[in-house]
Amino acid sequence: MLSQASEYAASVDHLLAALAIFSVFICLAVSGMILYLSIRFRSGSPATRGRVPKLLGREIEVVWTAITAFAFLFLFWWALTGWLSAERLPAGALEVHVQAKQWMWKTRQPNGVREINALHVPMDQPIVLYLNSQDVIHSFYVPALRIKQDVVPGRTETLTFTANQSGAFDLYCAEYCGTSHSRMRGQVIVMAPDAYTRWLDSRPRGETLIDIGKALFTAAGCAGCHASRSSVHAPELTGLYGRRIALADGRLVTADDAYLRDSILLPRRDIVAGFEPVMPDFSQSLDDGEVSALVAYIRSLGDDK
Ligand code: CUA
Secondary structure, eight states, X not given: OOOOOBHHHHHHHHHHHHHHHHHHHHHHHHHHHHHHHHHHTOTTOOOOOSOOOHHHHHHXXXXXXXXXXXXXXXXXXXXXXXXXXXXXXXXXXXXXXXXXXXXXXXXXXXXXOEEESEEXXXXXXXXXXXXXXXXXXXXXXXXXXXXXXXXXXXXXXXXXXXXXXXXXXXXXXXXXOXXXXXXXXXXXXXXXXXXXXXXXXXXXXXXXXHHHHHHHHXXXXXXXXXXXXXXXXXXXXXXXXXXXXXXXXXXXXXXXXXXXXXXXXXXXTXXXXXXXXXXXXXXXXXXXXXXXXXXXXXXXXXXXX
């Protein structure tokens, strides 16, 4: 049997087993009825063929409709709560950046340690993956963790998991992405926390995505207007991430990853209330990795005022 490397994996399996049992039960009940009725009412059988007693007919209808409606709503609620719990990003999680490209997975630990087709994570610690694609649509799929997320170019996708079992688990690309799609695979290596720390210390430390974003912030010219001492009237970025902001057209949006990314690439679309649409378009001058680094940097400005 496929290993369950997280509590979430176990909960997905319980739901799947319940759905399978439910489906088999319905399938047997319906085919059993078909078989029984076609024998009982076969041509020439002595079964009574009069009208169904009226009261009984309606009661059966009401009870049957109520039971199936309840069962349907229960299954819907069960699946929805499981899915929503998987969508919620836990606080204090380890942030790992994953870049997909034809045909490999490049990962970057919070301290900048980089790997290709491998991802080391500590056990029992919530992990949040920020996923980007450099070219086409890929799909990050780890069956043992029951997680799968399409990685779409031009977007930052998130995925969270907490592994509760150490070991090496297969990572696949689950979206056909070109000639070597089938070779675009790697491993998620779950380690005990102290072993993970030792592993991390043994690796050459690279630049973190935040460092890259911070350097780009000046190099690409963002700091010219968005730095706190700037004379140009541009929105303050410190403490922006995750906040609700009012736009010039009256809409309220949350400054999440997608919003920050769009603001860099499509600066004329969502103008913050009280500001002029003067920001230049960076969609030609920054590549996807650079946008992710800038977004990571702005996210890191968090709300440390
Ligand atoms: Cu990447 Cu398939």
